[in-house]
Amino acid sequence: xxxxxxxxxxxxxxxxxxxxxxxxxxxxxxxxxxxxxxxxxxxxxxxxxxxxxxxxxxxxxxxxxxxxxxxxxxxxxxxxxxxxxxxxxxxxxxxxxxxxxxxxxxxxxxxxxxxxxxxxxxxxxxxxxxxxxxxxxxxxxxxxxxxxxxxxxxxxxxxxxxxxxxxxxxxxxxxxxxxxxxxxxxxxxxxxxxxxxxxxxxxxxxxxxxxxxxxxxx
Ligand SMILES: N[C@@H](CCC(=O)N[C@@H](CS)C(=O)NCC(=O)O)C(=O)O
Numbered sequence: 217x218x219x220x221x222x223x224x225x226x227x228x229x230x231x232x233x234x235x236x237x238x239x240x241x242x243x244x245x246x247x248x249x250x251x252x253x254x255x256x257x258x259x260x261x262x263x264x265x266x267x268x269x270x271x272x273x274x275x276x277x278x279x280x281x282x283x284x285x286x287x288x289x290x291x292x293x294x295x296x297x298x299x300x301x302x303x304x305x306x307x308x309x310x311x312x313x314x315x316x317x318x319x320x321x322x323x324x325x326x327x328x329x330x331x332x333x334x335x336x337x338x339x340x341x342x343x344x345x346x347x348x349x350x351x352x353x354x355x356x357x358x359x360x361x362x363x364x365x366x367x368x369x370x371x372x373x374x375x376x377x378x379x380x381x382x383x384x385x386x387x388x389x390x391x392x393x394x395x396x397x398x399x400x401x402x403x404x405x406x407x408x409x410x411x412x413x414x415x416x417x418x419x420x421x422x423x424x425x426x427x428x429x430x431x432x433x434x
Pocket of ligand 1: 227228229230257259271272274284285286287321329330331332
């Protein structure tokens with residue numbers, strides 16, 4: 217197996233998920249920063265499009281494999297390095313973990329992605345205030361439902377007391393929501409679980425602020 221390289225960006229929540237997963241599994245990796253803002257966004261460069269024609273980070277190069285889509289990458293890591301499974305094997309827990317992770321990563325995150333926000337203000341001339349309202353709306357919609365689901369599933373973490381894929385998706389989404397000043401005080405379980413997770417070394421080392429490209433721009 218050759219070297220492992222993660223193409224990401226310090227503030228990308230999808231890349232943040234993969235950093236957490238790699239850290240939890242104790243897998244070493246190099247990082248290449250794809251600056252999502254500078255020069256119109258390096259994700260649109262011809263060079264990066266060879267790795268991912270979707271023009272989105274993260275991309276993980278694992279030896280000869282070039283992988284995109286954070287959830288699919290984490291699935292691949294679980295199958296290839298099963299020491300610490302992030303999606304449990306038991307069918308019911310597996311279903312629950314996947315459903316909750318998808319509630320965050322598929323139903324909330326894409327609505328507030330950079331290219332969506334850029335399209336709202338660029339092409340559709342939406343004001344900053346309305347764009348902010350859009351952002352907050354989709355977070356509240358997703359987090360209200362998630363808080364209800366976590367009341368039934370959570371222990372120390374989102375599903376019981378083991379760290380799972382749901383936790384890997386939750387922490388970056390909360391980071392993002394805080395960045396956009398969303399008031400999360402109505403979600404005590406989300407806040408409690410996030411606080412516990414952020415105490416774990418794997419999560420600390422994956423945090424945006426400690427990445428090599430941190431503060432390279434917004
Ligand atoms: N479903 C993809 C989403 C990837 C994604 O949305 N990446 C964002 C950063 S979190 C991105 O590259 N945005 C660049 C853009 O919107 O132009 C995944 O989970 O990997």
